[in-house]
Amino acid sequence: MAEPIYTVASDSETTGEEKTTSTFPEIAVGIDIGTSQCSIAVWNGSQVELLKNTRNQKIMRSYVTFKDETPSGGVSNELSHEYDMLSGAAIFNMKRLIGRVDTDPVVRASKSLPFLVQTLDIGVRPFVAALVNNVWRSTTPEEVLAIFIVELKVMAEYQLKRPIRNVVLTIPVSFSRFQLTRVERACAMAGLQVRLMPEPTAVALLYAQQQQQAVHEGMGSGSEKIALIFNMGAGYCDVAVSAVGGGVSQIRALAGSPIGGEDLLQNTMKYLLPNSESIFSHRGIDEIRRMGLLRVVTQDAIHKLSYQSSVQIDVNLGNGSKLRKVLSREEFEMVNSKVFEKCENLIKQCLHDARVGTEDLSDVVVVGGCSYIPKIRNLLMEISKKKALHEGIDPLEAAVSGAALEGAIASGIGDPFGSLDLLSIQVTPLAIGIRADGNSFIPIIPKNTTMPARKELVFTTVQDNQSEALIVVYEGEETRAEENHLLGYFKIIGIPPAPKGIPEITICMDIDSSNMLRVLAWATLPGGQHPATPYMEVKMPTVDDGHGWCAEALHGKYGATMELVTLRKKG
């Protein structure tokens, strides 16, 4: 791998270790790296300001080109033509691939991107490569992310005339803790200490600030408001319900899924050119270019359909194949009905989990690149039984602005006008638990638990004289253990001989104020004054890439010999 011109610290596994504190000695900047666009913002002393690049853009494209072996990203680089992005040399959509293995449907769906995404379907990370002078140059989502971050950092340092060491980075709700470690690693490669914030919670914080400001200006009542936040970009759809009052955003519930504008785009491409997969199956330069052409044309059509009811498509894909068609908004909505259905389910689930009825909702805030799509807006108004959506929050700047606010709050600077008299109280976006009772996922810290949090649950053995227990930690919402994200595993050894069901194995999970997860486990015998085994305390996640293999191997090798069943929750 060629050395990039900028400094990226070594890609070592130890980077997460020194994340000792979440307080910042200086004002942290907010960064939003979306699947297709990225931006950076900072508290300038009186308000949040988005920084612009040399081309006067606040919202920049999230891509990296590898034209002469040396990568350069969309922050500093200017494409001579849109189609340059589709020559095979540009890598994008990496936010969708980070921390995912090649059995993940999201990875498989990325194979139609105009660069190389190869999968072996065995649970390892996919092979991603850019075409540079007819040679495939491999890269990783972490590297691409680090390149964006470095470019944004350099840009901010130049403009703010100070070094940037701390950043608040927004992330999708559905990211597992394993994916978070990959993002943290990318930040460490860029030499930054990071605090991660789910996107809709950043939007909720911005909303909280606006409400607070209205109170200060004598416009608002200052009473508690429940807001539904919906954020859908190119790669992810996230929903949050927040109870906002007194400048505090208490998240009540989160829901998220890796669906987004990219799915709308791919479904529409398939609809326009049904045999596109066979046409583009060999990845020659020509195929990549044609695939790229179709992509640009379709994207443009979707944009237009937000403002007009139909659009004329007319493109020469080369090789004698032409595409001429009128695409109507109805067709677009029909082709993507599954995606919209999924959005609807996420919203309903989030309201349900928050125990909030539509009559309790004060405002519905819709942000992200997909927030312009009429179908999405109608969906939200229908579900929330509202005639209008909340206005006054820029859909493309909301998340990064919220992140910049969080960065300012965390730095502890005061504001004479009380504009930073804010707090965002977070909840766990996914449940965390272990595998027990056969192949079930038993949550120990449930989803939507306010953080910091600590919970424990007692398990017991399934075999007589079982001396060891395998603790396999998962994160997710599925009932079957292996359908969740594997975070790590360890053994408790030396359980004293006893009939099955007698030893009490306590698993305690703790998420501290810097979002660090620790798992503590020990065994006792009834009536025993002391634990019968040494305490095991393990920081999670412990797994590395290739964790898809790992879970299967563990199950195959150990079967039921080290299993556990639940005994009870501890009072």
Add this chain to the structure above:
Amino acid sequence: MKLRSSLFAVLRSNSALSSATNFPNVPNSALSTQISSNSQLPSTAECSRPWRSTACEFLDNLRFPSRVFCSRSAEASDLKPGCWNCGAVAPTSVVFLVCDSCRSIQPVDQSVDYFQIFGLEKEYEIGDVNLESKYKDWQKKLHPDLVHSKSDKEREYAAEQSARVIDAYRTLSKPLSRAIYILKLEGVDVDEEDTISEPELLNEIMEIREAVEEASGSQELNQIQSQMQEKLIHWSNTFAKALRNRNFNDAVLSVQRMTYYERVKEEITKKL
């Protein structure tokens, strides 16, 4: 465990039920998991002893050096009256979680109960007091994200106090958890795993289960739901009365019934 086993004895005799609630025929221990992990009861679902739970006590007893799990509890020297940082005298009128003079967060004092944190009398019926805004006021003073001091000690106090306020808020905001908590303060531990001995209740359980089972649509389920809500209000009033008369036996029975009706409500919500 006894309550669950006995409940299950009732439930398992109803084969339609076990299939509908997705409890396969697995060993008893696995069955009890299902019930307990579905239960939303704060007393079982959460560590009601905040932060310093058995793990820490164990560790303390053994003098086991666990930095992470036990550092949050106060050092003995910090439990002197007055602010650990500036020495200011603790006020007598309000709870002393944070120092008014230097804004330092104080170590957790377990003798302060949840009602005191919210400035309430130790009474079951709390009226329409705004717990949420008081909760947020505390979080703005105590949340670890807002502690900008460099002292690890104070950050730990913040995490501990903040978590305790979260628990207090959650416990007090729901009638059932509030009832269980107030009994606990009275020294009465409600064992939710206690056997239900009232034949009357057992019969009722059977009937409700069947009704939920046979409900043909959301309308009927909603109807059962509102019946459960009525029963909850009734038994909540019964509990309040029993508590006023210090009739703890009746109070516990009321709690058991409320527990049961809450579970049915949860189950219906899942089906709706």
